[in-house]
Amino acid sequence: MWSFFHKLGSPPWLYKISGSILRWLLPITLVALAVGLTWGLLFTAPDFRQGNSYRIIYIHVPAAVVALAGYYIMAIAGAVSLIWKMKMADVAMKACAPIGAAFTFVALLTGAIWGKPTWGAWWVWDARITSMLVLLFLYLGVVALYEAFDNKEAASKACAVLSLVGMVNIPIIYKSVDWWYSLHQPASIKLTGGSTIDSSMLYPLFWMIASFYALFACAMMLNMRVEILQREARTGWVKRLALGGASRGAKS
Amino acid sequence: MSASASQLTTAQFCARLLRRQLVLAVRRPVEIGNPILFFAMVVALFPLGLGPAPGQLSGFAPGVLWIIALLSNLLTSDAVFRGDFDDGNLEQLLIAPQPLYLSVLAYIGAHWIITGLLLALVSPLFAVMLNLPAQAIWVLVGSLLLGTGTLSLLGCIGAALTVGLKRGGMLISLLILPLYMPVLIFGSAAVKAAVLGNPAGPYLAILGGMLCLAVALAPFAVAAGLRISIDA
Numbered sequence: 356m357w358s359f360f361h362k363l364g365s366p367p368w369l370y371k372i373s374g375s376i377l378r379w380l381l382p383i384t385l386v387a388l389a390v391g392l393t394w395g396l397l398f399t400a401p402d403f404r405q406g407n408s409y410r411i412i413y414i415h416v417p418a419a420v421v422a423l424a425g426y427y428i429m430a431i432a433g434a435v436s437l438i439w440k441m442k443m444a445d446v447a448m449k450a451c452a453p454i455g456a457a458f459t460f461v462a463l464l465t466g467a468i469w470g471k472p473t474w475g476a477w478w479v480w481d482a483r484i485t486s487m488l489v490l491l492f493l494y495l496g497v498v499a500l501y502e503a504f505d506n507k508e509a510a511s512k513a514c515a516v517l518s519l520v521g522m523v524n525i526p527i528i529y530k531s532v533d534w535w536y537s538l539h540q541p542a543s544i545k546l547t548g549g550s551t552i553d554s555s556m557l558y559p560l561f562w563m564i565a566s567f568y569a570l571f572a573c574a575m576m577l578n579m580r581v582e583i584l585q586r587e588a589r590t591g592w593v594k595r596l597a598l599g600g601a602s603r604g605a606k607s
Numbered sequence: 608m609s610a611s612a613s614q615l616t617t618a619q620f621c622a623r624l625l626r627r628q629l630v631l632a633v634r635r636p637v638e639i640g641n642p643i644l645f646f647a648m649v650v651a652l653f654p655l656g657l658g659p660a661p662g663q664l665s666g667f668a669p670g671v672l673w674i675i676a677l678l679s680n681l682l683t684s685d686a687v688f689r690g691d692f693d694d695g696n697l698e699q700l701l702i703a704p705q706p707l708y709l710s711v712l713a714y715i716g717a718h719w720i721i722t723g724l725l726l727a728l729v730s731p732l733f734a735v736m737l738n739l740p741a742q743a744i745w746v747l748v749g750s751l752l753l754g755t756g757t758l759s760l761l762g763c764i765g766a767a768l769t770v771g772l773k774r775g776g777m778l779i780s781l782l783i784l785p786l787y788m789p790v791l792i793f794g795s796a797a798v799k800a801a802v803l804g805n806p807a808g809p810y811l812a813i814l815g816g817m818l819c820l821a822v823a824l825a826p827f828a829v830a831a832g833l834r835i836s837i838d839a
Contacts, residue, residue: 437831492785499781503772509839513768516831517782520764523824524786527817531789535796 364441366583367592373576381573387566395559411469413559417567419462419487423525425455425571426490429497430522433515443579445511446586448518449501450578454571456494463487482533489528493521507586620705621713628717631690638686642679642722643729649675650733661738668737669747669798675733676726676751676794677758677787683722684762685779687714688770688833697770698837707830715763715826723755739802746801746811753814754794760818760825761786767832771839790817 362368395413429451436444466484467477478484497514504510587593615623632639653671654664691697700710730751731744739747765783772778797810 489785489788492781496782496785499778500768503769503774503778504839506839509771509835512835513832513839516764516828516835517768520786520825520828524789527789527820528785531792535792 364443366443366587366590369443370580370583370596373580377573377576380569380576384566384569384573387562387569391559391563391566395563399556399559400553408469408472411465413563415462415465415469416560417564418458418465420564421567421571422455422458422462422487422490424568425451425458426493426518426525427522428575429455430518433518436511437515437519442586443583445508445515446579446582447575448515449511450575450582452494452497452501452514454574454578456491456498458567458571459487459491459494463491482535485535486529486532489532490525493525497521615705617705617709620703621709624700624710624713625717628714629720632717632721639721639725642683643725645679645682646675646726646729646733649678650736653737665738665740665802668734668739669743669802670795671737672730672734672739672747673750673754673791673795673798676723676730676755677791679726680722680755680758680762681780681783681787684718684759684766684783685769685776687718687763687766688836689766692770692836697833701834701837707833708826711763711767711826711829711833712822715759715829718763719756719759723751723759727751727755739798742804743798743801746807747798749811750794750797750807750814753811753818754790756818757790757814757821758787760821760829761790764825764828764832767829767836769836770833771836790814793817 392413396410399410401407401409429448432444432448432451435441436448463484466487470479471477497518500517501507501510501514504513584593584596650671653667657663657667688697691700701707703710727748730747734744734747762779762783764786765779768782769779793810793813797807797814800810801807
């Protein structure tokens with residue numbers, strides 16, 4: 356257990372293992388997304404009231420779920436890097452921010468596209484939309500803070516503190532905005548008690564949420580690999596990798 | 608100073624820090640006057656932009672007054688640690704034997720007295736200019752007293768994280784404004800409730816709760832931010 360934990364801190368090991376994970380995770384993710392989209396968009400029944408426009412939930416809800424989870428992943432990675440001074444946790448945290456911002460943006464965009472035919476407006480100042488917007492600002496704040504530092508080690512630490520502060524604040528922001536005004540429908544998927552969404556629509560939704568988590572993991576690993584190479588550009592193993600990669604090609 | 612820093616009790620140390628910050632501010636009265644002047648000027652912008660009808664103004668007044676208080680707090684928080692960072696005092700503070708949590712709290716307290724407390728005390732004047740009903744004015748003062756404390760604590764987190772950067776001014780707004788939103792929601796809701804004749808107590812209680820949470824946690828983040836900025 357502990358040797359695994361220590362190995363996580365080693366850039367060459369993480370680079371190697373993420374490469375071999377991606378080799379099978381990336382194709383699986385793409386296939387799962389294609390299957391889920393086909394299932395959700397073509398083979399589920401249209402909604403009684405909303406017709407076909409509801410089908411955007413198969414992108415909207417997974418994006419929103421993963422965007423929220425992504426902030427917690429970022430903050431936990433930040434905490435790990437502050438507490439155990441683990442360099443690779445820094446890299447993970449830095450990789451999360453732009454991806455999380457992109458997922459949040461997708462959630463907001465698909466929400467707006469769904470809102471136009473359903474509510475008659477692209478944008479409504481409703482509680483959940485507003486808190487997702489705040490989440491986007493929090494992500495972009497972390498990106499902006501990282502870019503402002505010249506010393507990237509200090510940048511990672513500062514971003515870790517900021518994301519921890521944000522993590523404490525997210526429930527407060529969420530609750531206060533919720534109290535402020537709510538137009539969005541209440542949560543229709545509950546783990547305990549009955550869901551108000553039919554299971555024929557629910558299974559593809561769960562499928563898509565799982566696929567989006569896998570997509571997030573793939574994007575994060577790809578991002579981390581680039582960051583590792585950039586940070587370790589002066590080390591021997593990266594030079595060997597670059598030189599060996601040129602002569603041996605994709606053989607390894 | 609007659610005694611060296613290591614001979615002072617923590618309480619004495621923090622009291623001296625607080626007094627030093629206040630004396631520094633009083634020696635440069637413009638620094639104290641600027642936020643209030645800013646407040647007055649922005650108050651004047653709103654009737655120009657939104658129209659001077661008294662009935663309409665009193666509807667906007669709670670939100671407008673709270674947004675201006677928030678902005679003037681934000682603009683002043685950038686400077687809290689900057690002078691001491693530039694002349695090296697901050698490094699002395701970090702290596703002092705007294706806990707950084709408390710000395711940071713003294714800095715934040717001084718910032719709150721110079722901006723939040725003063726703004727809360729002069730806010731009735733601007734409330735009258737924006738036609739806020741009389742029964743809401745005391746609630747406005749109370750909500751500003753409680754809310755600006757939280758704003759100062761959060762603003763200093765941003766100040767600590769960006770103090771080492773040359774171009775921190777705009778960045779601090781990006782970092783801190785999202786965190787300010789809950790305070791804005793409950794602060795303006797308290798004043799709105801008072802305008803409508805509803806009890807404002809619950810909102811003030813929530814503002815007080817936020818202040819307690821911020822006092823308990825924010826100085827840790829500020830202290831961590833200062834250590835990072837000094838190392839960078």
